[in-house]
Amino acid sequence: MNQFNRRKFLITAGMAASSSIFLKGCLGNPPESISTSTTAIAKPIKLTPETTPETTQVKLGFTPIFESAPLIIAKEKGFFAKYGMTDAEVSKQANWGSARDNVEIGSAGGGIDGGQWQMPMPYLISEGLITKNGIKVPMYVLAMLNTQGNGIAIAKSQMGKNISLDMSKAKDYIQGLQKEGKKFRAAYTFPKVNQDFWIRYWLAAGGIDPDKDISLLTVPAAQTVANMKTGTMEGFSTGDPWPGRLIKDDIGFVAALTAQIWPSHPEEYLGMRADWVDKNPKATKAILKAVMDAQQWCDKPENRKELAQIVAKASYFNVPAATLEPMFMGKYVMGDGQPDIDDFNMAVRYWKTDRGSVSYPYKSLDLWFLTESVRWGFLPKTYLETSKNLIDKVNRSDLWKEAAKEAAIPATDIPTGDSRGVEKFFDGKVFDPENPKAYLDSLAIKKV
């Protein structure tokens, strides 16, 4: 029995044992549906006129990666229902392009009202930069869903070439490929957002120009492993569990975790159509409270086994829980001679880290995404001057704070300002939100 099958066997055996105990306790009663649930489902709270949502319905999109866990858990553990959103639906999106198209039409047209986004997608949609015919669909950024839990995976064919966190050691090799006309190909799941930024930052820190030395392409998250197998690309950047799947399938290794590139970095966000939020402010806060409850639940190490079992389901990730669980616990097999990682602080996190709140949508982090967009020529340089106004329009940290107070989140967990302060990267670079230009000036490789 290999490690994977053994683990699967142990988990299955454990589940069977707890199910039989459950059945024994219910002898004489009609059998209830047997679930993998080991913690209680949240009970509905008593709603007041101030907290009764304008609607019980909402449709939120998600992508089957660790980032979506708070939305899935808010549904599965009863947190949406707890706050009156009894008909909240979470809807699996085929890829990021579909999520964008679906939010553009809204749930009334068969799409979605909002959901999980890479950054700065809500900004690009609000500005009409990635929508059909350039239509502006105003959106609000409401909360950050997670930090960390993403990685850069490399095909087995690239082993022994020093491809790791510090790419300066692989610079000659990568540039050599380019000179031979065999450019290294790296994939992201959607252009000009998180995954693209992580690849670019990582390469550029090692002196490799992502626009000249390699070629970049788009592959949907769920298809990355299949495409790596068939040799479509040599590297990809996406959310867990896809980089880890590569190790299981023995087709590659993980070169770097985003937790190494930028500890407690901003990752994906809850964003919704502005018209939906403006029409349903109490329902929006109910959704926020449910997501906050779910984030706290997800962040408890003792809940992560159950979390893995819930998101493993076919309707969610459709990946065995045994594959997911080690990554949820911060256990990463890196491969190609790098030491393995076993540290919960390196895992995906949902509520709090040593940098403070994960959930709170710091405006200073939105500013980094817009600044990085200027760095790579995705947005015109004028955005350096206009970003502040745009962020004030799109980022609704005010709603987050109101919801947090209603949910009786302790004051120590509610940030008082919109800046998380100075950000530090693995290569020693610094982003001071008070001076984004100084950050851009400090970078050797850029398009601005």
Ligand code: CA
């Ligand atoms: Ca991601």
